[in-house]
Amino acid sequence: MNALFSTIGQNLFLVFGLLACAGAAVMILSTSAVHSVLGFLFSMIMVAACFLCLHAEFLGMAQLLVYAGGIVVLFLFVVMLVELTKYKEKSLFTTQFKWSLPLVLIALGIFAVTLKSNLFGPAAPVALSLSPDLAQGLSATAQNAQMVSRGLFAGFLLPLEILSVILLVALVGALVLAKSERVS
Amino acid sequence: MISLNTVLFISSLMFFIGVAGVLIRRNLLIILMSVELMLNAANLNLIAFARYSGTVEGQAFALLVMGFAAAEVAIGLALAVALYRRKDTVQADDINLLNG
Numbered sequence: 105m106n107a108l109f110s111t112i113g114q115n116l117f118l119v120f121g122l123l124a125c126a127g128a129a130v131m132i133l134s135t136s137a138v139h140s141v142l143g144f145l146f147s148m149i150m151v152a153a154c155f156l157c158l159h160a161e162f163l164g165m166a167q168l169l170v171y172a173g174g175i176v177v178l179f180l181f182v183v184m185l186v187e188l189t190k191y192k193e194k195s196l197f198t199t200q201f202k203w204s205l206p207l208v209l210i211a212l213g214i215f216a217v218t219l220k221s222n223l224f225g226p227a228a229p230v231a232l233s234l235s236p237d238l239a240q241g242l243s244a245t246a247q248n249a250q251m252v253s254r255g256l257f258a259g260f261l262l263p264l265e266i267l268s269v270i271l272l273v274a275l276v277g278a279l280v281l282a283k284s285e286r287v288s
Numbered sequence: 289m290i291s292l293n294t295v296l297f298i299s300s301l302m303f304f305i306g307v308a309g310v311l312i313r314r315n316l317l318i319i320l321m322s323v324e325l326m327l328n329a330a331n332l333n334l335i336a337f338a339r340y341s342g343t344v345e346g347q348a349f350a351l352l353v354m355g356f357a358a359a360e361v362a363i364g365l366a367l368a369v370a371l372y373r374r375k376d377t378v379q380a381d382d383i384n385l386l387n388g
Binding site (some may be wrong): 114115117118121122124125128129131132137140141144147148151154155158159160162163166167170171174175178179182183185186197200201204205207208211212215216219220222251252254255256259260263264267270271273274275277278279281282284 | 290293294295296297298299300301302304305306307308309311312313314315317318320321322324325328331332335336338339344345347348349350351352354355356357358359360361362363365366367368369370372373378
């Protein structure tokens with residue numbers, strides 16, 4: 105029993121990753137849109153857990169806040185607004201269903217074969233850590249957050265500012281698009 | 289510790305579930321969710337590369353991708369609501385205004 109637990113502990117990433125894929129499968133296969141959103145939520149939480157397994161603590165928390173907290177709620181609102189039962193879906197899948205699914209499976213197979221034949225090196229011995237004089241008295245999580253902020257503001261300052269402008273444009277654009285038209 | 293190939297395989301599996309969702313579903317909202325799923329799979333790759341090379345650029349880039357995904361979903365959902373208001377449907381097959 106202990107051996108089983110330690111095996112699971114070593115392969116925690118695999119467990120979370122497969123659960124995320126299962127949530128994604130529920131998302132694209134379920135008949136009700138609300139169930140799809142719930143599958144999406146489960147998948148996003150599991151992806152956040154995967155991030156934590158890869159020692160990206162800051163991004164894992166950001167993923168939980170942005171996706172599970174923001175985007176899923178937005179989706180749920182729009183599903184409630186739009187997806188009324190009076191317009192029952194005529195059929196769940198598109199007509200090219202029979203063609204697209206084998207294509208996707210073939211592509212996945214090609215990827216799997218490629219990844220199996222290309223072996224990448226082992227993990228870096230220490231997950232992202234600050235230099236010792238900066239890291240004094242900080243927990244691993246705080247170190248990761250500081251590390252990401254240094255990388256972001258030192259190397260990616262211009263993209264970050266462009267991103268903020270894009271978010272503003274998206275905000276205003278969404279407001280304009282979704283506003284009801286008044287008859288004057 | 290799992291190998292990098294395992295991470296890449298899991299994320300490609302997730303990516304292709306997203307591709308399948310875009311290709312086979314008719315509901316516009318589920319197509320949007322599948323696009324989000326594909327972006328997440330790409331994020332997982334970036335973070336795995338950051339972990340396995342010991343550099344920070346992958347994580348910084350993943351944060352940027354997350355922001356872009358948020359902007360994209362806001363615009364996409366606003367478009368879905370506007371379409372529903374004009375055409376009373378969010379089924380991708382019924383939206384064929386430009387179809388000759």
